[in-house]
Amino acid sequence: MTNSNSRNEPVRYEVEGPVALITIDAPPVNALSAEVRIGIFASLARAAESQSVEAIVVTGGGRAFSAGADIREFGRTPCSPTLRELLQAVEDSPKPVVAAIQGVALGGGLELALAAHYRIAETSARCGFPEVRLGLLPGAGGTQRLPRIVGVAKALEMIVGGGQIGAAEALAIGLVDEIAEERQLGPSAIRLAARVSQLGGVPRKVRDRQDKLDKVKSDPEIFERFRAANAKRLRGALSPDHCIRAIQAAVLLPFEVGMARERALFDLLLADSQSAALRYLFFSERQVGRSDADGSEANPRSVRRVAVIGAGTMGGGIAMAFANAAIPVTLVDAEAAALDRGLAIIRRNYEASAAKGKLTPAQIEERLARIVPSLRLADVVEADLVIEAVFEDLAVKRDLFAQLDALARDDAILATNTSYLDVAEIGGGTARPERVIGLHFFSPAHVMKLLEIVRTARTAPAVVVTAAKLARTIGKVGIVVGNGYGFVGNRMLAVRDREANRLVLEGASTGDVDRLLYDFGFPMGHFQMRDLVGLDVGWKRETSSASTVREILNEMGRHGQKAGAGYYDYDAQRRPTPSPLVAGLIEDFSAASGITRRPVGDTEILDRLLLAMVNEGANILEEGIATRASDVDLVWVTGYGWPRHRGGPMFWADQLGLAEVVRRLRARADRHGKEFEPSPLLERLVAEGRSLTGAPRPAASAPLKEEKPCTAS
Ligand code: TC6
Secondary structure, eight states: OEEOOOTTOSEEEEEETTEEEEEEOOTTTTOBOHHHHHHHHHHHHHHHHOSSOOEEEEEEOTTEEEOOBOGGGTTSOOEESOHHHHHHHHHTOSSOEEEEEOBEEETHHHHHHHHSSEEEEETTOEEEOGGGGGTOOOTTTHHHHHHHHHOHHHHHHHHHHOOEEEHHHHHHTTSOSEEEOTTOHHHHHHHHHHHHHTTOSSOOOGGGOOHHHHHHHTOTTHHHHHHHHTHHHHTTOHHHHHHHHHHHHHHHSOHHHHHHHHHHHHHHHHHSHHHHHHHHHHHHHHHTTTTOSTTOOOOOOOOOOEEEEOOSHHHHHHHHHHHHTTOOEEEEOSOHHHHHHHHHHHHHHHHHHHHTTSSOHHHHHHHHHTEEEESOGGGGGGOSEEEEOOOSOHHHHHHHHHHHHHHSOTTOEEEEOOSSSOHHHHHTTSSOGGGEEEEEEOSSTTTOOEEEEEEOTTOOHHHHHHHHHHHHHTTOEEEEEESSTTTTHHHHHHHHHHHHHHHHHHTOOHHHHHHHHHHHTOSSOHHHHHHHHOTTTTOOGGGOOSOSHHHHHHHTTOOBGGGTBSSEEEOTTOOEEEOHHHHHHHHHHHHHTTOOOOOOOHHHHHIIIIIHHHHHHHHHHHTTSBSOHHHHHHHHHHHSOOOGGGOOHHHHHHHHOHHHHHHHHHHHHHHHOGGGSOOHHHHHHHHHTOOSSSOOOOOTTOOOOOOEEOOOO
């Protein structure tokens, strides 16, 4: 093979016999940055000019064919060759181009493969269009070429769904032409290229294929059916809708016009705050867990076995989260009946996943085998990490920690799953306060992504780093937070709860509050969420004194969804209807509390619910309970259903403009009390002209930027 590259070039050019091999070598994921585009463009020209080269293979070095456009370049002035220009050059190449896919071909990377004339993938390769998760659409021809090759139904599923498919499926649907055995991709691709070069003539182009599109012309309702079936996914988010429109354009319009339509829709999305929010979350998630232990260089310790104390809903879910990640768990409960019940629920949960096709029967047994039940607390001795998930009571947890301290190995980490209590106090009686930490899982713990990692003033950096690494291992977004009441998530929720309760006593209805939060994009409203969690969580009959509406509801047995009644009435399918009884009860409670009810407008409701949270989030940052504004956002997006396309409360506040946030908070403080006085952090940021997240506030309609030639940096 001849090779004429200088070192560190992001694109390599080699020649083997009649085939030019163009390799993208831009770690970590071969994103199609300006330098890479320039490199591929120049290599294509070189291959075109070469007398000896008859066909071209484009492939990726390292762990990806390509993860697509360089997301960091979005929003900057685009430079030429743009991805679209590059792909045009690939497709127009007079010599056939074969895309040889290993690792992942995502977004623009898959578009590059679709512009090639042939595609071959290694057995383990994965393909997908994740743009929708960034609030975008495949804007370099993906929406026009994919339906031409795999059909409209599959294209809708892949582009609007944003998931990935494996090589076998890619072959089955015609996305790739051949599969290569592992580590045989290079030679197989070169052989394919040499073979197709023998065919002669103009290489076939995906753009010229029409058969799959014609099929849909007799079924124009396919798009409306898809919208209806995916209404939940489409709610409030712009990009899934624009993806559908672009695919529709592929069916209705000639290729070039469809391409222009795709570009126009892409440009709209790129200028919109939803995409800015989703791109911000993409990078924020990758920031999580980095240099969180006070910048310490501490090394994570290995966690080979975990013990979970308490086989209730939380303990069972936590055990599943570890078993799912192939980490063995000892599940301890003092009562045999509770342990049996917990194990039965775990089995039921796995069987439900299997019924949805997510697990095989063998996988269920494999995971169950990793959970070893025990009635003896002393069995924690084998664990590197012990997590307690018992009743939320300081005395109970302190006592348990004292026992665990005596039974667990000296180097084991003791963790509490408390959602509000002081972690330092829980572990205060142990001889190992530096190995005490909070691991606040969210219910159901095997499903919810969020894990608040609570460090006390004495938790050792190595223990924090270990928890952060473990979070990644078990597929959680592990946010390191300080040890303060309710940490980040529940502290902000408590503020929303306070305002929601005040609003309904002042004259709003529970339905008003819930409708506005739902329309904002939350999966459900505040009172519906309370009903779902259970109104009796943290409630005790002995101490209940009808001092709040919630206490009264509990005293009436209205414990929420599971009881068929809470703030709402529920039918057998757990569908809510407003309860006239509860409405009357709230009115009586207002009167008894001396509150004169009044009409409360939508703006006031939303301001009080959301701005109160923003203010509390700023206080949390000011106090150092959260390290970064993006951590506060991730807590709310991954744990509490804040709509992703709004970025999180801190990002949302930046989009409103902090000066506006402070102005509205002051106005609310005048009317509703000092709780709304702006956080000192907000005041300071406004004075300094800065934002919470570092994100600039977008112009109302960002002008499209002119393209300029790329210069390699
Ligand atoms: C598109 O293509 C649109 C085209 C139309 C244009 C008109 N760009 O996730 P990891 C970085 S839109 C820039 O930790 P993994 C990432 O930030 C794009 N950077 O690794 C991180 O950097 P850090 C459509 C990127 O193995 C590092 O790479 N494509 C990009 O867990 C490692 O990432 C996508 O949406 C990128 N495209 O997962 C794909 N991708 O170390 C997005 C990654 O400095 N990427 N980085 O923090 C992914 O889904 C995953 O990164 C992965 C690898 C599956 C490729």
